[in-house]
Structure formats: structure tokens, C-alpha cells
Amino acid sequence: xxxxxxxxxxxxxxxxxxxxxxxxFALPGSDELIWAxxxxxxxxxxxxxxxxMQGYMINVYDTLYVNKQxxxxxxxxxxxxxxxxxxxxxxxxxLRDGAKFHDGHPLTSDDVVWSFKxxxxxxxxxxxxxxxxxxxxxxxxxxxxxxxxxxxRLYAPFLAATPLMAxxxxxxxxxxxxxxxxxxxxxxxxxxxxxxYIPDIEGYQPVQKLDLKRNRDHFMGWSDNTAPIExxxxxxxxxxTTRVNALIKGDVDCTDSYLPPDQVERVMASKTATVxxxxxxxLMTLRMNNRKxxxxxxxFRLAVxxxxxxxxxxxxxxxxxxxxxxxxxxxNLWGAPQDLPAYxxxxxKAKDYLAKAKAExxxxxxxIEIHIQEHLAQTTQAAQILxxxxxxxxxxLKIIPNLWPQLISSTAKPETTPxxxxxxxxxxxxxxxxxxxxxYDSQFHGTWKASSWYKxxxxxxxxxxxxxxxxxxxxxxxxxxxSRIIVADAVDIWIYNGVxxxxxxxxxxxxxxxxxxxxxxxxxxxxxx
Amino acid sequence: MARFVLHRLVLTIPALFGLLVxxxxxxxxxxxxxxxxxxxxxxxxxxxxxxxRAYGFDQPLWKQFVIYVGQVGTGNLGNSIISNRPVLxxxxxxxxATIELTFVSLLxxxxxxxxxxxxxxxxxxxxxxxxxxVLTVAGLAIASFWFAIILQMxxxxxxxxxxxxxxxxxxxxxxYHLTGLYIVDSLLTLRFDLLGRAAEYILMPAFTxxxxxxxxxxxxxxxxVLETLQKEFVHYAEAAGYPRLRIIxxxxxxxxxxxxxxxxxxxxxxxxxxAVAVEAIFDWPGVGSYAVNAILSSDYKAVLAITLVVGLxxxxxxxxxxxxxxxLDPRVAEKL
Numbered sequence: 001x002x003x004x005x006x007x008x009x010x011x012x013x014x015x016x017x018x019x020x021x022x023x024x025f026a027l028p029g030s031d032e033l034i035w036a037x038x039x040x041x042x043x044x045x046x047x048x049x050x051x052x053m054q055g056y057m058i059n060v061y062d063t064l065y066v067n068k069q070x071x072x073x074x075x076x077x078x079x080x081x082x083x084x085x086x087x088x089x090x091x092x093x094x095l096r097d098g099a100k101f102h103d104g105h106p107l108t109s110d111d112v113v114w115s116f117k118x119x120x121x122x123x124x125x126x127x128x129x130x131x132x133x134x135x136x137x138x139x140x141x142x143x144x145x146x147x148x149x150x151x152x153r154l155y156a157p158f159l160a161a162t163p164l165m166a167x168x169x170x171x172x173x174x175x176x177x178x179x180x181x182x183x184x185x186x187x188x189x190x191x192x193x194x195x196x197y198i199p200d201i202e203g204y205q206p207v208q209k210l211d212l213k214r215n216r217d218h219f220m221g222w223s224d225n226t227a228p229i230e231x232x233x234x235x236x237x238x239x240x241t242t243r244v245n246a247l248i249k250g251d252v253d254c255t256d257s258y259l260p261p262d263q264v265e266r267v268m269a270s271k272t273a274t275v276x277x278x279x280x281x282x283l284m285t286l287r288m289n290n291r292k293x294x295x296x297x298x299x300f301r302l303a304v305x306x307x308x309x310x311x312x313x314x315x316x317x318x319x320x321x322x323x324x325x326x327x328x329x330x331x332n333l334w335g336a337p338q339d340l341p342a343y344x345x346x347x348x349k350a351k352d353y354l355a356k357a358k359a360e361x362x363x364x365x366x367x368i369e370i371h372i373q374e375h376l377a378q379t380t381q382a383a384q385i386l387x388x389x390x391x392x393x394x395x396x397l398k399i400i401p402n403l404w405p406q407l408i409s410s411t412a413k414p415e416t417t418p419x420x421x422x423x424x425x426x427x428x429x430x431x432x433x434x435x436x437x438x439x440y441d442s443q444f445h446g447t448w449k450a451s452s453w454y455k456x457x458x459x460x461x462x463x464x465x466x467x468x469x470x471x472x473x474x475x476x477x478x479x480x481x482x483s484r485i486i487v488a489d490a491v492d493i494w495i496y497n498g499v500x501x502x503x504x505x506x507x508x509x510x511x512x513x514x515x516x517x518x519x520x521x522x523x524x525x526x527x528x529x
Numbered sequence: 530m531a532r533f534v535l536h537r538l539v540l541t542i543p544a545l546f547g548l549l550v551x552x553x554x555x556x557x558x559x560x561x562x563x564x565x566x567x568x569x570x571x572x573x574x575x576x577x578x579x580x581x582r583a584y585g586f587d588q589p590l591w592k593q594f595v596i597y598v599g600q601v602g603t604g605n606l607g608n609s610i611i612s613n614r615p616v617l618x619x620x621x622x623x624x625x626a627t628i629e630l631t632f633v634s635l636l637x638x639x640x641x642x643x644x645x646x647x648x649x650x651x652x653x654x655x656x657x658x659x660x661x662x663v664l665t666v667a668g669l670a671i672a673s674f675w676f677a678i679i680l681q682m683x684x685x686x687x688x689x690x691x692x693x694x695x696x697x698x699x700x701x702x703x704x705y706h707l708t709g710l711y712i713v714d715s716l717l718t719l720r721f722d723l724l725g726r727a728a729e730y731i732l733m734p735a736f737t738x739x740x741x742x743x744x745x746x747x748x749x750x751x752x753x754v755l756e757t758l759q760k761e762f763v764h765y766a767e768a769a770g771y772p773r774l775r776i777i778x779x780x781x782x783x784x785x786x787x788x789x790x791x792x793x794x795x796x797x798x799x800x801x802x803x804a805v806a807v808e809a810i811f812d813w814p815g816v817g818s819y820a821v822n823a824i825l826s827s828d829y830k831a832v833l834a835i836t837l838v839v840g841l842x843x844x845x846x847x848x849x850x851x852x853x854x855x856x857l858d859p860r861v862a863e864k865l
Contacts, residue, residue, distance in 0.1 A: 047613065127576075128568060128570065188613035189612075209814070239810045241810070242809075403825060404566075405565075405826065408565040409563075409564075447565065
């Protein structure tokens, strides 16, 4: 190509761009919703079990039970109900009639059994909640509408874990198995569900773009929604400012549910959007490595617990959009003692405890470290507030940026676990087991959830007993007792239970928040004209 | 020339291997075991250990590296450990968007940077020259994310002249896929309506991305032209009565932009890495956003693959720049 030709071509492109008629930029249509929240890394609901997957799974797949409302209530979904026998070891579920997969094939108990076997075989994502108590032979289907689970030992949270388990179309997945992979290669970018929405696989671009079409034949029918949304376009937008601008401009119908508090007023002041503010069960915690000196000293941990400005953080940084949570179970979940005394900022007390720790030989003069998740600004802000408090009592705190995968890798051993680190525990397995059970039972040491390396035999036995009891009131008493001990031991710093802040378009109606999936259940929604 | 190109291509192989070794070490020496994430939030230590064994993460690092290099040698860059899709396919889906953004940015930087640099030098110490100097310093200093947000606020939010985000309007089918570059595909298929839409969407991100490069090329050109204007052959041409415009266009500029072409080649690598931020802000579906996702989820095979592909492109562009360099200045070709 001659230089002149090349330059002319280049100019043509620029000229076309500059002179092209000003477009009426595409805004969402009246029957399509643009949902700007994260997509899961894969479409296989048995491969991961994180927050974005929940937002996808609750729309595309069905489960035996689901969580509805806020605080979440476990209600039968594919199942009409269940019975428990054999001292709490055998769960029998009856399936509804008429449930069909997206390809029209009927959903039977055989699909449920096969789905559980698949999940237990590939041992990823949701499997972790079932593997300790269920083996593949423990799931059977005596008839097309009955599924029986025989647990290896009593595990009270079993029912609460069932919404994690998507039921797959056995026939479809088996047709796409390669090298005995249980269809993992295929399902990563395909779907085999029965849920209220059907993904458009042709146009799917991983973690970037996915369109969903309404499943008119869904077994629950649509009589409860007179104008359901026909098309949902899921378009994750990574950058918060762009997401908020897009919402205000009308380009999209929502932001994610972690809108920074400083953007709330801006969205609320707009003509096009508002903010849904819903208390969740997302607990923010600053972990302390109880195995490392000086954190192995109770008085030092108490000093740190009294050096954090809880009120300042919640009222100032979070603009009040959080609920103080004094212990390791979300305050709106059973098992959390309602009268638990919360640690408050009290530098005099902190100094006293520090002096006691020093007298006991704790190396309180060493610089301590807190690892924050560098792309989550709130973890930095919390660390900075703690840093200020600690500086006033003479403790030097260094803030180290890190990333989630590195952090959870580091918690495999007490020596590599940071002195402190910041994280949330999300809510999609609604049982105290998801919080206190897995965070403070020493059998979970080596996992990120148990990264405080706390060991208290009394607490271990209480938590062990609680997961092995059928009666909820008995379990509740044990969790409350364990909570009191753990808080008295100042194992970690528990800050708040989140208020999820999701910017939503004013044309969006029927948004019903449930912590699971952060309110992304499209079957209840409609669009005002 | 052919021998030169072949020689450079062969040298690219050890360079890419070095890049692979460095990236692999950097990604894996820090505690960075994806097993915990794969095993699920409620996993016990035993389940995490089982995942570690299943994926081979319990093997010594050198062994994992040898296995990986063996795979790469056969052209297989592996599957993403998160999505289970071949990473090469993911990259192939997204690379055209990044390439298009980078080339349009480079085009902006060149077609604007070279003339303003040249004019500033020709009008040395004029108001225009001072303005160019101030603006180029600003262009180099301004953070791209800040500039991007300002552009968005003005042109998308206030004036509503340009789209805020994305690569193409929702619900409108993009041009028929020939190269994956929407502008090129629109031109090749004579779909000028789609060309306009694609151009609208690329304007702000490409301009943002070009800013630092534009400033750098303008400064480089200005310095080059100033230097050339002092050369004897220019004085001779002036004395011989050649028209000034002809002297500048034919003799000065051609001699001055030789240096700028090298700058353009170097810029390309910088543009691709800067594209990560610009793609995120404008929600541009390129490899930048894919790379960020891969890093945040510790998907090391995806990160390695992106590094390799971008490294390869960078090497190829530099070879192309050398060729252009030689074409502009035949003396360079003689040395090759």
C-alpha cells in the first residue's frame, strides 16, 4: 500500500467518525432489562459456588429448595416438601409434577440423583458443603418423583445447603461428556437447566456478555407476574464510575450491590435511578492470627479490639449503610445472641490491655501487618482506621496490599497466614455453620475461613454438637454460647453486617432483595413503560 | 531484508521463552495456589488438598513448568482453570477489540502528534510552540483514568454526543466477522452505517489511550525537526531558493520522522499495557479486562497466555517498525 493511499484510508475512518450522523445511542428496550452485575467465571454451577454464580444459577437452574425474602426463608421449589427420619439421617424429597428442562425433557428424580453424583465426583464449588456427609451411594431415586438422601452422619445444615445444588439435565450433559469429564468441558459454556430464564449460548462471551430469554414453560408458571421481562442482558461493567454513570444515563438498569456509599446520594439525586438498601448477611471481619505473637496473647487482642473506631467507620466511611455486628454470626440470623456486648473504641482500655500484654511478655513493640484486598477500597479504609487507633496506643501497623487468591493461599499454614487480614463472609448458605461453624471450629484450620487459627476445645465441641442436632432451638442455644466465648476471647474484629446498596433504574419494578444472588431473581421483576 | 526479518523472528523465540520463565516464576513463587478457590467456599483442608493433587499443584514448581512448556511447545496454551475453556480461544475472541483500540490510538497519536510537533518546531518559540510544549507535558502527566472520566462526563453525560461505554450498540449486529476489527470489517463489507457506529464507540477510548503517545510523538518530532533544521543541507536548500514548505515537507520532515517511527514501535507495547485501564473505564471488551479478571482470580494459565500473545505482538510490531525505518531511511537497510 502506498503511503498516500494508507493516509487517505486513515483519514476516511476519522472523517467517518467525526461526520457520521449523531446517533441516538441504544438504550434498553421496553421489554429488556440490562443487568450490570458480574457474571460467574464459568457457566457450570457445580464448578464454582460464589456470589456471581448464585446470581446466574437462581435464574437458569432450579434447586430442591430456594431462599426467598429477607431475611431468607427456605421454601420448597422443585420439591413439594421433605421428611426426615432415621434420627435425622434420612431426608426424603418429593418432586413437583410437570417440571421440564429447557429442551422440553421432563425433570425427574433420576436427574436429581445424577446431579448430586456429578457434584460429589467433581468435588468443586458446592460439593464442599456435602462431601463430609454424603457419598454417591447415599442418593437414590425409588420412583420418578422421590429422592432419598442417606447421610453418613447427622448434619443439621443439610437442608440449608440444598439451594447450592443446581439440578442438571442428565440426558443433555451425558451426551456431551468427553474423557469421563462429567461434561465439565461442555457445561463451562453451555447450559442444561430448567430455570425461569434460558441463556443464549450463541451470543455468550465468558464473564462479559450473556443474554437470557424468559422460559415461558417454567413449572412455577408466571401468573404472579403479569408483565415478566422477556430478555435480560447481563453486562458486567468493571469500573464503578462507569457503572454508576451508565445507570444514571439509562444505559443499564442496575449497578452491582456494592455501590460505594459516596455514590449513593448521586444516584438518589438522579431522575432515572434510585438505590435499593437492603440488610444482608455479609459480615466484615478483620482477622487476627491467634497463633502468631503477639496475637497469641488475649490482652493484646483485646487492646486491638478496643483500638478500632467502629462507629467512625460505619457512620463516616460507610455513611451509616451497615449494621454493627458484634460477633461472628450476622445479627439478623438465628444463633447470634442479641445481647452480645460489642467492642467499642476505647483507647484507655486499649492502653491498659496493651500494658498487661507487655507485662505478660508479648512482643507488643514489633511492627504488625494487615493485608488488605487492594482492589476493594473499603478494606484499605478499615485498615487505615485501625492504624490510626493503634498508633495512638503505640502499636505500629503496616498495611500491605494483596489479592484474594494469594491471601487464601497464604492461610494454608499458620506461619504464612498474615498477622491480620480483611474480608467478608458472603451469604448463600444460610446457616450459622457458614459463619461461626467454619470460622472457629479447629477442624477447618488450613482454610481461609478458619484463618484465625483459634483453638478452643469447648468451642469445638459446641460447634460439633450444634451441627449434629436436629432441633433448631437446641442448635441456637449452642451457637449463642459459642459466640459469647469467641467474642470474650477477642479472636477477631467483627465490624458490621452489610447493607447491600444496589443502584436500580426507576423503571424497574418487583425487585425483591434476598441475600442469595443479591436480589438478582428476575422472575419477580417487570419494567414500567 | 528477508534475511533480516527471518533473523529477527528467530530471535523472538528465546525472548518469548525468557518472558514465559519470568512470568511463570513471578506468578507462582508468591503463595498463590488456586486450589482453595477451586475447592469452594465451604471446603475442608482435605478437600483443598485433593484439588491440589488433581491439578498437579502439589508437584515441584520446576515440574509444573516443564509440563506447561511441553504443552506450549505443541501450541496448546491450556485451559483456564476457572472457566475450563481453552485460553487461546478466550484471547482470540477478545484480541481484535484490543488491537483495534490500540491501532486507532496509534493512528491518532501519529496523525496528530507528528504535524503538531513539526509545526511547533517550524514556529519555534511561537505561541503555538509554547502551547504544544505545555500540552505535551500535560498529556504525559495526566492519568488516563482521570482523563477518561472527564471525557465521559462531558461528551457522554452532559452533551450526549458519544456513547458512554462498550464497543457497539446493544441489540445491533456488529459487522460481518472478517478480521474482528469492526472498522475494517465495516469498510470491507461496505457497511458505512456500521462504520459510523463503530467509530462513535471507539472515539473516546482511543483518544484517551493515545494521549500520552501523542504527546510523546509530538515532542519527539519537534526535537527531530529542530535538529534537522540546523543541518547544512537545509541551509543549502534555503540558499538554493527552494520553497520553504517544500524544504520542510520533503527534506526536514522525512529525516525527522525516522526517529519518531522507532518511538511509535516502542509506544505500541505501552499502549497495550495502558489499554487495561482504558478498557475497564470504557467497558471495552478487550484482552485488558480479561487479563484483570485472570489476575484477580489467579487464573495463571490465562495470565501466561496473555503475556505470551502480547509479547509476540510487541515483537512483531517492532520488526515491522524496523522495516518501515529501513524504508524511510535506506542507510538503515544497508546496516541490517
